[in-house]
Amino acid sequence: MQKGLFVITGGSRGIGAATARLAARQGWPVVINYRNGVEEARSVVRAIESEGGVAHMVRFDVCDEAAVVSGFSEIDRLGSISVLVNNAGVTKDGLLLRMSEEDFQDVVNTNLTGAFRTAQKSLSGMMKKKSGRVVFIGSVVGLLGSTGQVNYASTKSGLVGMARSFAREYGSRNITFNVIAPGFVETDMTSVLSEELRSKYVSQIPLGRFCSPEEIA
């Protein structure tokens, strides 16, 4: 595959940052999207450049349709997109009876609608080239369910149907859509877990540990 842009939403931290660094080491020009963490995004760009790679930062909130449209216009000016990794994601955990509709909708808007928006905006260039790769970062909880995460798990299950439907529409144009479903990964997202919950999860993982962002990258 010719190396066009490798775009990663939420590329400023965690799994997204590790993916950006690995892609750049493999010779991809990388675009790191972020929402608030400008310093974190800059430090990923600096790390990539110090290894001789090419990286750009483009700020937009995947929850904001107009910002996504203008973010993708900015990306289109940098080059044509070969790969999109839909990685931006959040949690707002709580037991079902106490979960507000707002907490449900916020997570859906970021993890599911956000992924729809960015995948849709990346397609026109891929269709012209008849080539593209879209990867959604799902989660094992989308397949198994998770106590206190009805919002999060619903979005991660939803990504599977989304990716399969996109694939049916665009597979004939040589664009693939896949979901990676990681288990627990050592990032800011899991650093908030209590020791008790963490030990409970680790006891169920055959490896006996959380994995690193680099392993998912």
Ligand code: NAP
């Ligand atoms: P993280 O360390 O919390 O990083 C999240 C990233 O997403 C940050 O770069 C953040 O940017 C960005 N982001 C969040 N909301 C955004 C928005 N509205 N618009 C644009 N960017 C946004 O998370 P992570 O653990 O690496 O998780 C990355 C993905 O993997 C998520 O989809 C998550 O659900 C999935 N995952 C994680 C685990 C795990 O155990 N960690 C397991 C399975 C799946 P800012 O800092 O600028 O807001």
